[in-house]
Amino acid sequence: MSRTRTPPPHAARNAEGNEPEKRRAILHAAVRVFAEKGYHGCRIADVARAANVAYGLVYHYFRNKEELLESVFAEQWTILINAIRAIDEGPGTAADKVAAIFGFVFDVYKAAPAAVRVLILEVTRTPQGLRAGSTRETFDRAVHLVADVVRQGQQAGELRAELDPVIAAAGLLGALELAMTGMVIGIVPAGDEAAVDRVKGEVVELVCGGLRRR
Amino acid sequence: MSRTRTPPPHAARNAEGNEPEKRRAILHAAVRVFAEKGYHGCRIADVARAANVAYGLVYHYFRNKEELLESVFAEQWTILINAIRAIDEGPGTAADKVAAIFGFVFDVYKAAPAAVRVLILEVTRTPQGLRAGSTRETFDRAVHLVADVVRQGQQAGELRAELDPVIAAAGLLGALELAMTGMVIGIVPAGDEAAVDRVKGEVVELVCGGLRRR
Amino acid sequence: MSRTRTPPPHAARNAEGNEPEKRRAILHAAVRVFAEKGYHGCRIADVARAANVAYGLVYHYFRNKEELLESVFAEQWTILINAIRAIDEGPGTAADKVAAIFGFVFDVYKAAPAAVRVLILEVTRTPQGLRAGSTRETFDRAVHLVADVVRQGQQAGELRAELDPVIAAAGLLGALELAMTGMVIGIVPAGDEAAVDRVKGEVVELVCGGLRRR
Amino acid sequence: MSRTRTPPPHAARNAEGNEPEKRRAILHAAVRVFAEKGYHGCRIADVARAANVAYGLVYHYFRNKEELLESVFAEQWTILINAIRAIDEGPGTAADKVAAIFGFVFDVYKAAPAAVRVLILEVTRTPQGLRAGSTRETFDRAVHLVADVVRQGQQAGELRAELDPVIAAAGLLGALELAMTGMVIGIVPAGDEAAVDRVKGEVVELVCGGLRRR
DNA sequence: CATGAATGAGCGTTCATTCAT
């Protein structure tokens, strides 16, 4: 019974330490397919076909369908979190930073609406997904990063101190999210880039300036 | 053979014009089960069992699983829409009305968190579901009702006129939604009624007063 | 969340307390199919087809393929065990009883070789199957029943007392089994009933009288 | 292109005429793995891992999984058959020879129970496997070798002449096999070497001396 | 010889839906 083992399958990196090209292809195809038909509405075969890859290869790189979804999320949120962190550590007022975060998300949306749709429509709505696994953690981290921005703005005397930073962060991201959902499903107009930019400006103004007239 | 015509299947009301008790039982059970395991995560058998009703009876009252979901949504949103409309037509400033709407939703959440979870977590979940069917329409109506409240506030000079009412409405509901999602998944504290009330107050203040200090 | 539940599926008996006809059909078909192609060599579809029953019905009555196999075994071994017990409790010398047990098995073989083949070829050879589950218990019981026969023969002064009853029982059943396996795979001639009877007599003589000349 | 011909694949011996070390490793690993999880319960990857060898190499040395099993059997049975033949051609009465054969098998069991388990539990497992291929032939040869021992004992007047040698041989091996199976699965005690030896003695006495008292 | 990524047929299982009673 010898116990040394060959490197386990489902690894994200190959012997050279970089991610195999086909793994990337599958991941990107998954984003598109999930966005188009939803997690439950698509089959592994759809992903494989979209990635131009053999059926079985999906299971070579991912343990199962759920792990594939998790990987998609991890990738997407990591991008977002890194952006938030960069903005957070950069210069500017807290309001500027909130605007920058919103701007980043809207920019990504303009460039790759599918990715944002998956990020938004599938993550937030999967009760199980949010309860367990790395997805929930990642989401958690995003909320707290935004909460930190708020907190700093409060300490700098720029933002209203009486609001709970975490609740405020949840509210901010929620407004962002439903605005985008509105665009995705056609309630909010998002015909061209200018329209998207206009929505972005309005949402930022809503959460920063408030509804109420001064 | 039989002289008496069988009533049309899948009817919401029986010969006497009132809704059969078992239909209600199924509908209420569906809310609980959808909330607990999600639409895709539960089987018709689960609903039937939770309703203490025979398997086949679900199909007697509802054409299929999707129609059951639609019915649940219709019922829930109808309640919400009626409440919004009543608030809208009542007295008070626009900000009061927004607060009242949020208050209603939070009250329902305190009384029946499951119902709110279904309403929130499952509506936007299925992209197809949002594109077609009465669900999307209903959701649309809710957004526009809130937009009307905003518009009236603007016309009364109470709310800032430069914001698009629909975008603002989407943002409002989004903030509401993610705050509740945060409570549901444990990111935002919602231990007791007082905590829930506190969250409500903060979210209202966020969207009405804005983040920025005056 | 009501908790009274409809009778669980996979039940062996229906509301009237008797076994559903189709369940029997599936069980009997499974015996034939397992015998023909082996547990691993057949698909659930084969069993369903042989039983003239819809695919899904197999899963209505049995949790999964393994439970189907267990059920087949349980049924077959129960028959055998009951026969052994009846013989055991009947009159006659221990040697008569051993002969009767062997006779019973050979008779069943003549009537339904498939059943015996499953019993023998699949049970004994499935390491996992023997380790866990009811199958192993049942097999255990059979061995100990035969051991009891031996023990009584020893106490009656009829059989040699120096042999361990359990080991002797295992040896007896082993001789029986491999003789039948030999017939099944064609090493031992089993063309007609007479040939089968001859094998039976020889095996009984072998284990009772021994190889050695007196 | 290359001048040197590649050696025929799946060859048991290399250019120097001796068996490659890795081939042996695979074969031995296969014995262990088959013993542990059964033929159907293990994957080629398990064998490769246990042998500390690359996945593909298994297919370099063996055409497919079945041929690997055949090779394992061939190796194991060849050892057994050679032992039986040596015993057969050696001195001693037929009963001595039977005892010696049993002794050999039990000795191997003490040294390498896994090997015996594969030999015993997997051979007859697959009906197809017994019908065709070298496995069945090899098994056949073993039975007939034992039958020869019996026949010679009968001709020497030492064993009872009225028993069919082949049936007797099948019975002998059957008793042997189920006794060992009993040990393997824990029905027959086989805690230490002494216990194993005791079982051996009893089984030999059973088949030679018979159950019946003289 | 050696490696392990790539392929895809095959099969177990689930579960929405229908139907006979």
Add this chain to the structure above:
DNA sequence: TATGAATGAACGCTCATTCAT
């Protein structure tokens, strides 16, 4: 109305086998 047995399409996952290097 009410019941639950019966149906079968759909799909996730496995794993033997091949192939490029």
